[in-house]
Amino acid sequence: MVVLFYILATLAVVAALSVVAQRKPVYSALSLIVVLCSLAVVYLLLGAEFIAVIQVIVYAGAIMVLFVFVIMLLNAGQEVPSHRSRMAHWLGAPLVAAFLVEILLAVWQQFPAASTRPASSLDAGPAAIGHLLFRNYVLPFEVTSILILVAILGAAVLAKKEF
C-alpha cells in the first residue's frame, strides 16, 4: 500500500508540473486529468471509495471534458511564449519557495506522522456522507446550489448578449 502511495504521489506531482510546463493546452489538460485520477486512486487506497469515484465523475469526467471541449472548439495550437516581465523573473522563484515552505509547515503542524489515520476507520460510504450532507450541513449545501444556479444564469445571460 505504501509503495503504491509513493508511486501515485510521484505521478501526481510529475503530472502537476507537466500541467504548467506543457506548451500545448491539450497536453496541459490531459496532465491535469492524470493528476485528478491519481488523486482518486489515493483516496481509494485510504478506503474512501465514494469520494474516489465522485472525484473521477465530477472532475475528470465532467469538468475536464468541458475544458478539452473548449480547447478543441478554439482549436488552440501551441502557446506562444510572451516576453516575461522583469518582476516575475526576479520574484517568481523566491515567492514559490516561500509558499511551498509555508504549506509544508502548515501540513507538518496539522498532521504529525504518528496521528494520521486511514479514512477506512471512519465511515466514508455514500450513506454516511448523505446523512452528513442532508442533515448537519443542509443549509450550506442549499446555499451553494443556489450560488451555482446564479452563476449558471449569469453565464447564460452574458452569452445571450453576444448574439
Added chain:
Amino acid sequence: MATFSNKGVVLLIILIKIAVVLVVLLATIAYLTWLERKVVAHIQARWGPYLVGPHGLLQPIADGAKAFLKEDIVPLEADKVIYWLAPFLGFTLALFSIAVIPFGEGFTIYGHTISFQITDLNVGLLFVFAVTSLGVYSIALAGWSSNSKYPLLGGLRSSAQMISYELSLGLAVVGVLMISGTLSLRGIVNSQAGFWHVGGVNTYLPHWNIFVQPVGFLVYFTAAIAETNRIPFDLPEGENELVGGFHTEYSSMKFAMFFMSEYANMITVSCLATLLFFGGWHGPVLGPYVFRVFLPVFWFCAKLFCFLFFYIWMRGTLPRFRYDQLMAFGWKFLLPVGVLNVLVTSFLVAWKSG
C-alpha cells in the same frame, strides 16, 4: 490459517476470474459484430456474411486478421502521441467497467466462495459511470489529434452528445437506487429477488424494478443508446455528413479498437440495464447443484442477449436523427422526464416509509 498459501489461492482465483471474463468478453465482442451483420442483413432481405465458415461464422476471425495486416496510416499533421493514445484509452476503459458486473450468485468449492464477479465495490454503479464518463476523452481526442476537419467535427459532436445524455443516464437510475437503497450492483440485484406482493397477494410477477420504474427504464435505455453513439443517435459518425466522424483518419488495428470499444460499451450498458431493471440473474432455478449455480448465469446472458438484439434491431429499423433534434430531445424531453421520475419516485418512497 491466513498464510501465504491461502493468499496465493485467493490471488489465483482472482486472476482466473479476470482471464475468463476477459476472454468471454472479447469473444462476445467478436461475435456481436457477426450477429449485427447477420441480423441487419436478414432485416434487409440479404444473406450477410456467408463465405468464411458455415453461415460466415469464422468472419470475425478473418476480420481480425485483416485489421492486423492492413497498413497503419498516420496522418502527417496528426498529433502523434494523442493520436496513438486515443484508441488504447477508449478500449481499455471500455473493458474496465466489466470488472464490477455480477453475472450470478456464485458457488463454494473447497471452502472458497467464488462469486461470478471480479470485484464487488460498494459503489459499483458509480464506478461504471466514472469509467463511462472518461470514455468521452477517447473520442474527443481522436477527433482532435487527427488534425482534419471531419474528425474534429465528429469529436466535437460526440463530446457534446455524451455530456448531454450522461445527465439523463444518471438521473434515470436514481429511482432504482432509492428503491433498493444501495450502490452495489450485487445489492441492487439481490433487492429484486422473489415476486411482487400486492396487498399480501402473490402476483407471480417477478420482483424486478422495471414494473415500478418503467419511465426510468425508458429514459435509461434511450440515453444509453445515445451514450454508446448507436443508431438513431450515431451523429458523431454520420457517414453522409462527416465521412466517418471521429475515426475517419484511423486505419488498421487502431480503427478496429474503436470498433471494439463501441461494442464493449454496448455490452456494458446492456449489462447495467439487465442488472438495474430486469433482476440481473434472477429467474426460475431448479435441478441439481450444478444447475442451481449456472442457471442464473444463463438467465443473465439471455437477458443481455435480448438487449443486444434490440440494439441491432433498432439499427435496422430507425433512421438517424438530425443534430439539433438530438440535442433538443436530450435536453428538452429526456432530462425533464428523468427529473419528474426522480421526484415522483422519491415522493412515493418517502410516503411508503412513513
